[in-house]
Amino acid sequence: MDLSAKIKGIKYKPLICRDLDLFEFNDLAKALTSCASFILNINKENKVAVSWWVSAKRTRSYPYARVYDTLGFSGKKITIIPIVKDEGKDGDRDFLQWDTVSLMSLLGVYVIIAYYDEAEPSKRYGNKITNQRFNISYLKEQIKNILSYQSDALHWNLAHIDNVGKIGQKALESYDRISKKLGIALHSRQSAVKRINNLLKGKEEFINLSRTLAEKAQRRERLTVQPKENLSGTKAIITIQNYLGGFYYFTTDEVEIKGKDVYLIEGKHSKTNSLPSLEDIKDGLLKMILFTNLEDVKADGENYNPIAVLKLTVENHLNEEQLSSSQKKILKLLREEAKVNNFQVILR
Template sequence: QIFDIEQIKSEIKKLFSYQSDALHWNLEQIEKVGDIGKKALEAYDKISKTLNVEMHSRESAEKRIKKLLEGKETFMNLSRELAHKAQIRESITIQPKEKVTGIKATLTIKNYLGGYYYFTSDEVEINEKNVFLIEAKHTKENKLPSIGDIKDGLLKMILFTNLEDVKIDGKKYNPIPVLKLTTGQGFKISRLNEQQKIIPDLLKREAKINRFKILVNNSLI
């Protein structure tokens, strides 16, 4: 499979000279998504014949493309529906990289344009007027979770720290984002050398600046 490099270059050039904002650019791309889907299906047909490998569920792909060709609103509604289903699946799934003790919760965010985004919080705890939105990352080893996992958790912190008007069943709460890191039983921050302390120190600084909390094996750092 090879991308059409000239097409990609052409789109990048258009993007560089685009005068409006990212929202309008994305909306314009939505109008093209059905035609792009048709071209992709044709390309997969060629690959299938060349390699003598049957394409997985062509009928399903054709149905999806037909939906996309109906226009922007159909595409947006379909995307929301799929995102909502993914949210529900995630809310009842415990991942190997999560060590959770609280209640997993769904989080539906509405932006100022009326768009909806569907997320989950690995754990949620309510204490009076505060709701703790906890993103959990776990490793069985005697060290902190991987940098990739920590970065993934920090992305959730960016999201959670920018929430406004947070409500549960119509009641307003003050959101407190928490990045929860759990490890093997032999891990102790106090035993780390200077080099190993760099990541925890950076995390503490990040948390202080951006107003979220960090738990390492259930202890605040």
């Protein structure tokens, strides 16, 4: 099923954000090695909430949960994403996708497209690197630029995309140095250069390239059931248009139409635990933020009332009585968040 919708703005009150540690601006490197999300104290007048992605791919290290934890902060929210992460020939290589930047724009989060310039050899694999670290001077410069930037996150992110070619080149040069220094083979530079050259053509090419890949991935995802999903309905593609006319493509794990209501269901499943992990739940809540702010939802030309649903399932049925006290506390807060933000929680 293909759905269309519009978002004019985001209104949402997160309740499960963890308390974020406070770091001084000069301790940014320390913050990045010790916390997935944190508050950065720039000076007496300015603080920002910062999260960072280990990889550009959203399925690694729960980046959505990291971003979610910053959303309760009232000031500017920043997320740092590597344009490319190359783990070496025996590891993965991921590139930044336009839809990732799009989602952050919709959430009002400023994106810093970054690059790694330090790493260590893996002790387990001959052609793999680990403990990759960002260029801190570059990050500090970009954070200062965001502080002085007067427009919203969407406009910053669109303008920042103009620099992806230069950032991509710096990333490849850094990986060349890392490979030479550690004597470890990385993935083909030729194929990486091809991707970076596409980015060099500018923002529109980057958008078109990533959008095509995102649409293909979206359609693949619609045909597969992930191990962390336990679903019974139909998957759907949802195309969201923002107030500037930009189009963003997402998938919903499950969709059900009952009368004039369309239920947009995000599923999180656990095979081994009595409840999906807190990171999985927060990952699902990022979709709830989108789904609870949709307007003008249509399917096959018909208008529908959207109802956002977060569905939590476990392998042999979810029994609340068997949950630990901390899990019960999470569920209580989750239900409060659902009530405040007008979405449903299903436990099975």
